[in-house]
Amino acid sequence: MSSLDGVRADAALDAAALGAPALAAVRDGGAYVTARPDAVPAAGRGVRVAAVQVHPDGERLAELVALVDGGVLTTRVADTYPLAEVAEAHARLAEGGLRGRLVLVP
Structure with missing residues (x-):
């Protein structure tokens, strides 16, 4: 039994790539979007399906960094780990x- 059993949402953004279970949680005629273009489930029940993909954009990233530095955007970091401690970060x-979020730093 999935933790999504019985859930019916107007839309789902499936960033965890759950696929079919997340799609099943969308009501008939709703919308489903995945962050994995290579894993778009087949549409059915009138549900619109789509994928989004992020492309590197240094200029826009710099804009976001400036907003964070200026206090306009805030981030929530639970902890940082050096790359050598990636196993500990994963366990946490x-x-x-x-x-x-947990952040890995070089």
Whole structure:
């Protein structure tokens, strides 16, 4: 039994690439978007399906950095880990309960 059983949403943004279970949670005639263009499930029940893909854009990234530096955008970082401790970071993520993201730093 999926944790999505019985859920019916107008739309789903499937950033976790759940695929069919996330699509099944969308009401008939709703919309489903995945962040994996190579994993778009087949449409059915009148659900519109689409994929989004991010492309590198240094200029726009610099704009976001400026907004963060200026305090316009805020980020929530739970903790940082050096790359050498990626296994520890992964274990911490698996524990759950994080309020914010884990960041790997070189």
